[in-house]
Amino acid sequence: MNDAVETVRRISGVNPLKCMKCGKCTATCPAYDEMEYHPHQFVDMVANGRLEELMGSKGIYLCLSCFACVERCPRNVKPGALVEAVRLMVIRQQEQNHLKPQEIPALLEESLPQQAITSALRKYRR
Amino acid sequence: MTYSYFPGCTLKTRAKDLDRWGHAAMEALGIELQELPEWQCCGAVYPIARDEIALRLSSVRALATARDLGQPLVTLCSACHHVIKRVNGDMQRDETIRDRANTYLQLDKPYEGEATVLHYLEVLRDAVGFDKLKEKVVKPLTGRKIGAYYGCLLLRPSAEMAFDDPENPTILEDFLRAIGAEPVIYAQRNECCGGYVTLEKRDFAKKRVAAIEDNAAALGAEALVTACPLCMYNLRENGNGMPVYYFTELLAEALGLKEVEA
Numbered sequence: 446m447n448d449a450v451e452t453v454r455r456i457s458g459v460n461p462l463k464c465m466k467c468g469k470c471t472a473t474c475p476a477y478d479e480m481e482y483h484p485h486q487f488v489d490m491v492a493n494g495r496l497e498e499l500m501g502s503k504g505i506y507l508c509l510s511c512f513a514c515v516e517r518c519p520r521n522v523k524p525g526a527l528v529e530a531v532r533l534m535v536i537r538q539q540e541q542n543h544l545k546p547q548e549i550p551a552l553l554e555e556s557l558p559q560q561a562i563t564s565a566l567r568k569y570r571r
Numbered sequence: 572m573t574y575s576y577f578p579g580c581t582l583k584t585r586a587k588d589l590d591r592w593g594h595a596a597m598e599a600l601g602i603e604l605q606e607l608p609e610w611q612c613c614g615a616v617y618p619i620a621r622d623e624i625a626l627r628l629s630s631v632r633a634l635a636t637a638r639d640l641g642q643p644l645v646t647l648c649s650a651c652h653h654v655i656k657r658v659n660g661d662m663q664r665d666e667t668i669r670d671r672a673n674t675y676l677q678l679d680k681p682y683e684g685e686a687t688v689l690h691y692l693e694v695l696r697d698a699v700g701f702d703k704l705k706e707k708v709v710k711p712l713t714g715r716k717i718g719a720y721y722g723c724l725l726l727r728p729s730a731e732m733a734f735d736d737p738e739n740p741t742i743l744e745d746f747l748r749a750i751g752a753e754p755v756i757y758a759q760r761n762e763c764c765g766g767y768v769t770l771e772k773r774d775f776a777k778k779r780v781a782a783i784e785d786n787a788a789a790l791g792a793e794a795l796v797t798a799c800p801l802c803m804y805n806l807r808e809n810g811n812g813m814p815v816y817y818f819t820e821l822l823a824e825a826l827g828l829k830e831v832e833a
Contacts, residue, residue, distance in 0.1 A: 457620065507775070512728050561769065561770060565770050568767070
C-alpha cells in the first residue's frame with residue numbers, strides 16, 4: 446500500500462502532511478454528512494496509509510467536486526484532489542468501473558442535460 | 572468586436588435557451604460570437620489528477636483553434652468554462668501536461684496556453700460594460716427580486732478561475748442591477764447544488780437544493796438565475812418550484828428581444 450499512497454500523492458499533487466487538522470474542509474463540505482469519512486479524516490487516513498478503507502468507502506462517489514475544501518483550506522492541502530485520486534486508484538483497476546454504459550439508458554430522462562451523463566462517465570470509469 | 576464562441580454539448584440540446592438568448596443579446600449589443608469551427612466536447616469535468624492527459628485533449632484542441640483564429644474564446648456554460656479555463660492554465664504552467672498533450676496532438680504549432688478564455692459575463696462586464704448595458708435596457712426588470720446562483724464551477728478554485736471574489740462575488744448582482752432587477756444576496760449562492768449526485772443519490776441532491784432555495788426565499792428572492800445547465804436541471808427537477816432562469820433569458824427580456832420574437 447505504500448506505493449499506492451505515493452501514487453495518490455503524486456497524481457493529486459497533495460502533501461497530506463501539510464494538514465494542520467483545523468477541520469475547515471469538513472465544516473464547509475456540502476457532502477460531509479453523506480460520507481463515512483469526513484474530508485479532514487480522509488486527509489489524515491491518506492497520511493497514515495489507510496488507503497484500503499478509503500478505497501472501499503462509498504464517500505469517494507459522493508464528493509461533489511465543488512472545490513469548497515480546496516478554496517477554503519488555509520494550508521492549501523486540497524482534500525478534494527485526494528478524494529479524486531483515491532477514486533482513480535479504484536476505477537483504474539480492471540473491472541472496477543463504477544458506472545457502466547449499459548446502465549445509462551435507465552438513467553435518462555427528458556430534461557437531463559448531456560453534461561450530467563458525460564460527467565458521470567468521465568468521473569466514474571476508465 | 573468578434574469573439575470565438577464555444578457552445579458545448581448541452582447548449583445545443585437541453586440548454587438551448589442559454590445559447591440562443593445569449594447569442595441574440597450579444598448581437599443586439601454589437602458583439603459577434605463566432606462559433607468555433609468543428610468544436611468537440613470540452614471534456615465535461617476537469618481532470619484533477621495530473622497524469623490524466625487524454626481527458627484534457629479536447630479542450631486543448633478548442634484552445635489551439637481559438638489561438639489560430641486570433642480571437643478570445645468565449646464560453647457560456649459554467650462547466651465548459653471551468654474545464655477550458657483550467658486546462659488552459661495547465662498548458663501554461665505544467666510542463667509535463669503541455670509536453671504530453673503536444674506530443675500526442677502534433678499540431679502545426681504546439682499549443683502553450685496562448686488563448687484568452689473569457690466567460691460571457693466577463694465580456695458583458697468588461698467589453699460591453701454594465702453601465703452601457705443599462706443604457707440599452709428597454710424593458711427593465713423593475714421590482715423583481717432575484718437571487719444570483721453562482722454555484723461552484725465559475726468561482727473555484729479562484730487561483731485558477733480568477734473570475735470574481737470566490738466568497739463575495741458581485742458580477743451577477745451587478746448584472747442584475749444593470750437590467751433593472753433587485754439582487755438578493757444570500758449565503759448559499761456560492762455553495763454547490765449537488766448536481767453531480769443527482770444520478771445516484773437524488774435525495775442528497777434534493778437536500779442541497781432545498782438549502783439553497785430556502786435560504787434565497789428567506790431573504791426575499793422570488794427567482795434564481797444561473798449560468799449552468801446542470802444547476803438549472805438540478806434546481807428545477809429537485810427543487811420546490813422556485814423559478815430558475817438562465818441569466819441570458821433575463822438579459823434578452825430586458826433588451827426587449829423576447830417580445831420581438833413573440
